[in-house]
Amino acid sequence: MQIIKNESINQIKARIRQQTLKTVDPQVENRVADIIATVREKGDVALKSYAKAFDDVSLDVLKVSSSQINQAMKSVDPEVIAALEKAAANIRSFHQLELQTSFEDSPRPGVLRGTKVTALSAVGIYVPGGTAAYPSSVLMNALPAKIAGVKNIIMVTPPQKDGTNPVVLAAAKIAGIDSIYQVGGAQAIAALAYGTESIPKVDKITGPGNAYVATAKRAVYGQVAIDMIAGPSEIGILADDSARPQDVAADLLSQAEHDVNARAILITNSEKLAQAVSDEVDKQLLTLPRVDIARAAVDSNGFIYLVDTVDDMIDLMNVVAPEHLEIQLENAYDYLAKIQNAGSVFLGKYASEPLGDYLAGPNHILPTGGTARFSSALGVWDFQKRIQYLDYSQAALSDDASDVAALAREEGLEAHARAIEVRQS
Numbered sequence: 001m002q003i004i005k006n007e008s009i010n011q012i013k014a015r016i017r018q019q020t021l022k023t024v025d026p027q028v029e030n031r032v033a034d035i036i037a038t039v040r041e042k043g044d045v046a047l048k049s050y051a052k053a054f055d056d057v058s059l060d061v062l063k064v065s066s067s068q069i070n071q072a073m074k075s076v077d078p079e080v081i082a083a084l085e086k087a088a089a090n091i092r093s094f095h096q097l098e099l100q101t102s103f104e105d106s107p108r109p110g111v112l113r114g115t116k117v118t119a120l121s122a123v124g125i126y127v128p129g130g131t132a133a134y135p136s137s138v139l140m141n142a143l144p145a146k147i148a149g150v151k152n153i154i155m156v157t158p159p160q161k162d163g164t165n166p167v168v169l170a171a172a173k174i175a176g177i178d179s180i181y182q183v184g185g186a187q188a189i190a191a192l193a194y195g196t197e198s199i200p201k202v203d204k205i206t207g208p209g210n211a212y213v214a215t216a217k218r219a220v221y222g223q224v225a226i227d228m229i230a231g232p233s234e235i236g237i238l239a240d241d242s243a244r245p246q247d248v249a250a251d252l253l254s255q256a257e258h259d260v261n262a263r264a265i266l267i268t269n270s271e272k273l274a275q276a277v278s279d280e281v282d283k284q285l286l287t288l289p290r291v292d293i294a295r296a297a298v299d300s301n302g303f304i305y306l307v308d309t310v311d312d313m314i315d316l317m318n319v320v321a322p323e324h325l326e327i328q329l330e331n332a333y334d335y336l337a338k339i340q341n342a343g344s345v346f347l348g349k350y351a352s353e354p355l356g357d358y359l360a361g362p363n364h365i366l367p368t369g370g371t372a373r374f375s376s377a378l379g380v381w382d383f384q385k386r387i388q389y390l391d392y393s394q395a396a397l398s399d400d401a402s403d404v405a406a407l408a409r410e411e412g413l414e415a416h417a418r419a420i421e422v423r424q425s
């Protein structure tokens, strides 16, 4: 990892902003625009042809049958099923707390105001599956949608040579999802946004994916809703001399191994830790099965920033706005109040990031590329919407009529004023 030292805070901020811009690639944008246009024009034919081109899989049918799902459930190691069940229970209990409920008030006699919360009707959940299968992303996507009460959940995941990964199908079964299509990448997002002969069009698309998936979600926004830009994984770590280099390096690599475009950033006030972590990363890399992916990520997006104070460290990390933020400082909880921008925060030396990826309960579908400045973790709220309503009595309308009419005429909107006044006669 590159160690950046002897630079001013402003110089480092400029560097970080420059690196964040790199997460939007114009070449990927053009490729994705082309894929979306082709899926809109050719539907299932385009999906099957992209499955062959990008995933090297020839498909007759896109939908996974219920017998395949049931068979998968039986074929998976019971220990893995038990771990999935435990994760599902934790994710459910955490997300249950996010459920928004309807409310109403009556500010005075004759006036009733309210907000009715409903579930979205149809959502598409993207489960990544290019370089690895992600059963955990099935649970993270589907369980909040279920808690919200979404009736129609369509899951898409890239096709695999030997059929969809059985653990992914088992996770779908545990989450209660039975509408699963073998389609990935930008073409899957296009199919969910516009519909094809096999795949129904949805109201919102959620879920993580690589740069093609994230760029496609950005491109179809407006035609459908999206949850956020949840692209290649990122980790930012704030650590001082009290942290163990081997822990910090292991956690940096845990996200680097996701994608060649993953980002791994350490900000520290300790030169000793900076050097030790850099050495540890080089050492631990060599023993990872996904060494090529992790090395590419670390070489292009792995940085260690050395600054003077903990306040500077936090200030810079708020500019990075990482998907995951670990605080490996003494009394980590005390720093939480100063964190403005991060997808999810892991406090102290034992809250290692993969706990959140799999089991603890908070969601692992999180904003990347600096979008944690304005986006949040996937939650039940993403699958709910709100309808406001109003009820007035004749007397209450009379009380308010002249004020509404005055404001309407001030805006030059005479028909508005008359709609109120016609009820006075």
Ligand SMILES: NC(=O)c1ccc[n+]([C@@H]2O[C@H](COP(=O)([O-])OP(=O)(O)OC[C@H]3O[C@@H](n4cnc5c(N)ncnc54)[C@H](O)[C@@H]3O)[C@@H](O)[C@H]2O)c1
Residues within 6 Å of the ligand: 031, 054, 055, 127, 128, 129, 130, 131, 132, 137, 158, 159, 184, 185, 186, 187, 208, 209, 210, 211, 212, 213, 229, 230, 231, 232, 233, 258, 259, 262, 323, 364, 365, 366, 367, 368
């Ligand atoms: N931010 C989050 O919340 C979060 C959570 C989990 C995973 N992730 C990220 O999800 C991603 C998973 O990536 P993945 O690649 O393994 O699976 P993926 O499902 O995201 O992407 C695979 C698909 O990408 C498309 N593709 C690949 N190369 C292409 C090319 N050259 N042109 C056009 N399309 C192409 C193919 O259709 C392929 O099926 C990683 O980046 C990981 O970091 C992010």
Ligand SMILES: N[C@H](CO)Cc1c[nH]c[nH+]1
Residues within 6 Å of the ligand: 134, 136, 137, 232, 233, 234, 255, 323, 357, 364, 365, 366
């Ligand atoms: N770290 C990923 C989010 O960036 C989530 C994940 C799934 N499996 C393992 N990790």
Ligand SMILES: [Zn+2]
Residues within 6 Å of the ligand: 233, 254, 255, 258, 354, 357
């Ligand atoms: Zn991960």
